[in-house]
Amino acid sequence: xxxxxxxxxxxxxxxxxxxxxxxxxxxxxxxxxxxxxxxxxxxxxxxxxxxxxxxxxxxxxxxxxxxxxxxxxxxxxxxxxxxxxxxxxxxxxxxxxxxxxxxxxxxxxxxxxxxxxxxxxxxxxxxxxxxxxxxxxxxxxxxxxxxxxxxxxxxxxxxxxxxxxxxxxxxxxxxxxxxxxxxxxxxxxxxxxxxxxxxxxxxxxxxxxxxxxxxxxxxxxxxxxxxxxxxxxxxxxxxxxxxx
Amino acid sequence: xxxxxxxxxxxxxxxxxxxxxxxxxxxxxxxxxxxxxxxxxxxxxxxxxxxxxxxxxxxxxxxxxxxxxxxxxxxxxxxxxxxxxx
Numbered sequence: 001x002x003x004x005x006x007x008x009x010x011x012x013x014x015x016x017x018x019x020x021x022x023x024x025x026x027x028x029x030x031x032x033x034x035x036x037x038x039x040x041x042x043x044x045x046x047x048x049x050x051x052x053x054x055x056x057x058x059x060x061x062x063x064x065x066x067x068x069x070x071x072x073x074x075x076x077x078x079x080x081x082x083x084x085x086x087x088x089x090x091x092x093x094x095x096x097x098x099x100x101x102x103x104x105x106x107x108x109x110x111x112x113x114x115x116x117x118x119x120x121x122x123x124x125x126x127x128x129x130x131x132x133x134x135x136x137x138x139x140x141x142x143x144x145x146x147x148x149x150x151x152x153x154x155x156x157x158x159x160x161x162x163x164x165x166x167x168x169x170x171x172x173x174x175x176x177x178x179x180x181x182x183x184x185x186x187x188x189x190x191x192x193x194x195x196x197x198x199x200x201x202x203x204x205x206x207x208x209x210x211x212x213x214x215x216x217x218x219x220x221x222x223x224x225x226x227x228x229x230x231x232x233x234x235x236x237x238x239x240x241x242x243x244x
Numbered sequence: 245x246x247x248x249x250x251x252x253x254x255x256x257x258x259x260x261x262x263x264x265x266x267x268x269x270x271x272x273x274x275x276x277x278x279x280x281x282x283x284x285x286x287x288x289x290x291x292x293x294x295x296x297x298x299x300x301x302x303x304x305x306x307x308x309x310x311x312x313x314x315x316x317x318x319x320x321x322x323x324x325x326x327x328x329x330x
Binding site: 105241 | 245246247248250251253263
């Protein structure tokens with residue numbers, strides 16, 4: 001149904017900001033009121049267009065942070081030299097409007113019938129679409145075992161921490177902190193390497209399905225490690241972002 | 245630095261009116277078959293360039309000139325798009 005609704009229907013709509021919520025010092029989640037939104041799948045994107053009074057406009061693509069059936073939300077990281085993200089994370093208020101179009105992309109998505117076990121690996125704000133997938137996993141009551149390994153600089157940089165800390169049972173969340181660890185830190189430290197994956201990644205014999213999202217060098221490094229662990233490339237879905 | 249085909253999902257959906265991130269591209273040079281989402285994408289040059297992740301040969305170039313989208317697909321031997329389910 002969503003597929004047919006999508007065909008040829010990528011139109012800019014006016015989105016009204018419903019809520020803004022700070023996730024960390026430089027990351028904010030923006031919930032949008034989008035009338036006639038056709039619905040989306042966890043992992044899909046949204047394009048946003050902002051137009052200044054002088055007519056200058058800028059477009060950016062963001063991962064949707066919410067699961068299927070939830071209000072559309074995006075989570076934006078502020079890049080200090082960015083053109084769009086400082087506005088979205090510092091100036092935008094509920095009631096403000098922007099243009100948005102979507103949903104976009106059917107590749108980096110997960111549905112319960114896609115199976116697993118699910119291995120989700122996030123670098124920094126690459127956690128956004130993986131959080132949508134985890135929420136979808138929980139909301140559908142999927143019994144597919146899921147693990148999220150989330151690499152962040154420090155505990156203060158972990159986005160959605162309160163929510164992620166509540167997972168347990170069929171969905172496990174583990175962190176690795178690359179720059180700074182709090183005293184008595186019991187999680188992983190440092191960059192993701194083969195030794196870490198040996199403890200977290202499902203063996204290839206269980207035909208796991210992996211989703212990796214983060215900056216390009218992070219994704220390349222982790223994808224290579226998984227392929228070396230005999231994950232078929234078809235079962236390793238990747239999404240890269242760069243600062244712009 | 246290269247991104248991947250997910251980054252141009254909106255542009256491709258606008259041009260092809262169907263999702264192309266999950267379309268399968270066959271490289272005309274090395275024969276590698278991969279979803280467009282997993283290919284190399286360069287956004288910073290004049291025009292958007294998609295390259296084969298295996299051999300880096302150019303698969304697709306999209307340029308927007310005076311309101312026209314010009315799409316050069318000559319680097320692909322095939323581009324398979326899943327038909328919409330009825």
